[in-house]
Amino acid sequence: MNNTFNINRFGLLLKRQWLDFGKVYLGTLIILTGILVVAYWIFMPSTDNIMLNIRKSPELSFRYLVFTFLGFFFISIVASSYFINLGKKADSIVELMIPASIFEKFVSGVFYTSILSTSSFLLVFYLVDLAFVTFFNGQISHMIDSNLALKPAETIVNEVSNDTQYLNYFKYNLISPFTVTSIFLLGSIYFKRFHYIKTAIVVILFTVLWVSLTFYFMNLMIADTVWIGNQYWHNDSHIFLIFSLVALVVTIAFWITTYIRLKEKEV
Amino acid sequence: MYYLTNTVNMIHVNNLNFGYSKHKPLFKNMSLQLNAGHIYGLLGKNGAGKSSLLKNLAGLVYAQSGKVNVLGFDPKKRQPALLEQICFIPEEFYLPAVKIDAYLKANAPFYKKFNHNYFTELLKEFDIPVSQKLIDMSYGQKKKIIIAFGLATQAKLIIMDEPTNGLDIPSKAQFRKIMASALTDDCCIIISTHQVRDLDNLIDTVIMLDENDIALKASVEEITEKLTFKKVKEIDASIIYAEQSLSGYNAVLPNYHQEESKLDIELLFNAILTEKTKFKPLFD
Numbered sequence: 377m378n379n380t381f382n383i384n385r386f387g388l389l390l391k392r393q394w395l396d397f398g399k400v401y402l403g404t405l406i407i408l409t410g411i412l413v414v415a416y417w418i419f420m421p422s423t424d425n426i427m428l429n430i431r432k433s434p435e436l437s438f439r440y441l442v443f444t445f446l447g448f449f450f451i452s453i454v455a456s457s458y459f460i461n462l463g464k465k466a467d468s469i470v471e472l473m474i475p476a477s478i479f480e481k482f483v484s485g486v487f488y489t490s491i492l493s494t495s496s497f498l499l500v501f502y503l504v505d506l507a508f509v510t511f512f513n514g515q516i517s518h519m520i521d522s523n524l525a526l527k528p529a530e531t532i533v534n535e536v537s538n539d540t541q542y543l544n545y546f547k548y549n550l551i552s553p554f555t556v557t558s559i560f561l562l563g564s565i566y567f568k569r570f571h572y573i574k575t576a577i578v579v580i581l582f583t584v585l586w587v588s589l590t591f592y593f594m595n596l597m598i599a600d601t602v603w604i605g606n607q608y609w610h611n612d613s614h615i616f617l618i619f620s621l622v623a624l625v626v627t628i629a630f631w632i633t634t635y636i637r638l639k640e641k642e643v
Numbered sequence: 644m645y646y647l648t649n650t651v652n653m654i655h656v657n658n659l660n661f662g663y664s665k666h667k668p669l670f671k672n673m674s675l676q677l678n679a680g681h682i683y684g685l686l687g688k689n690g691a692g693k694s695s696l697l698k699n700l701a702g703l704v705y706a707q708s709g710k711v712n713v714l715g716f717d718p719k720k721r722q723p724a725l726l727e728q729i730c731f732i733p734e735e736f737y738l739p740a741v742k743i744d745a746y747l748k749a750n751a752p753f754y755k756k757f758n759h760n761y762f763t764e765l766l767k768e769f770d771i772p773v774s775q776k777l778i779d780m781s782y783g784q785k786k787k788i789i790i791a792f793g794l795a796t797q798a799k800l801i802i803m804d805e806p807t808n809g810l811d812i813p814s815k816a817q818f819r820k821i822m823a824s825a826l827t828d829d830c831c832i833i834i835s836t837h838q839v840r841d842l843d844n845l846i847d848t849v850i851m852l853d854e855n856d857i858a859l860k861a862s863v864e865e866i867t868e869k870l871t872f873k874k875v876k877e878i879d880a881s882i883i884y885a886e887q888s889l890s891g892y893n894a895v896l897p898n899y900h901q902e903e904s905k906l907d908i909e910l911l912f913n914a915i916l917t918e919k920t921k922f923k924p925l926f927d
Contacts, residue, residue: 475727478721
């Protein structure tokens, strides 16, 4: 049997990890659903205030902020709790002695923290959004019947897929959940205690440092100068593409570091 | 009638140098060879490195230099083919908040030879309530479960770090009985403990750690061939080591007259630690 990756053994590992990690994950998912429902309840516009003369859907822009903040918060919390057992002596012996390869243990971590957590957040968000939008449209249906200028609200999925600009942002940000989870997954194996807070502090410090240095050096290089090159960097999508590629490289680097950390873990 | 003894070398440790800090080595050029079909008792003072040696064998820590070979594998690579042949029962352990059935379903499939009937038998023997959640059980009950699980994996190498800690007196007797019946020709059992009396009549080879190396590695047969353990009224020059008791002295002497005596592990342990130089020539 292959000592690096075996699909049956990997399946067994996913099942086994669910026994422990599943509880943390499901608990966090239930809390997330609750917060989402409350956020929609609070920020959803009142049907009493609908402007009857507007020629567009009711404004639900709060959803993008809720989506971004709650989404990153949820996936980072899930990722930062995956390897916490390795910080405790008693638990780590059991984890390391399970007959699965280091690669399988690592891929299982990536599956739970990046793939499952992101897709389940998207699903929960979609369902909550669909429920509230349907309810909202039901409430204003009599106004739509009497005023053809008013259009029903759209679900976030429809809104994004029908708007080229939104679609572009979405496309270029596809890598970001993987980047965030890769950072917090590394934090969960790197730190022994207070994984989330410590990782968050490191991320904030690094971001502040990086932004400040970039700003400082860019200012040094291009202050009081005029761009005379081609227009390549004047195109937003080129800049977004570069950001996505950098994020991809960073994500892969964090995953490789996590793998090495797992491989070299001692009890 | 001829008896063919097929000794399978299971563990080779060659010039192992290990320590948690470079300035404080725990093992210096340690070499060791362990074979299948034996129950080894690993003894040593607190901090002598018993748990660390076991962890080196299981690949849970990495040596600074030297080679460790277990069943033909390098344990530090943590390959599944080796891990499924090792049953490691740590002193401190963790069990999830599930019932035994769920625990079994999640963990047993990793071990191809896992024997469910044997596991059930062991639980009965240990008198474990199967319907109770693992987290609600006492420390001793949890320990019995991981011992039963470990033995049911039918692993070739069984490593136990202080397995009798937390077990009550009847359970210790059950443990000795179960371990004695668990030994097969292709299996090697290593038990580390500082409660040496718990290993009475169980181990067949003693490994003693002291001062960064192995102070003694000898079979019980070899020890009782070379040494005799007896009670004496007075101390004379032939006695290597003695401890005062109520009716005189418990003494260790060279066995010049091929006397039969029962190994007193605790006495031997203290004797080796106190008079290491006197014993060394006998076992070299």
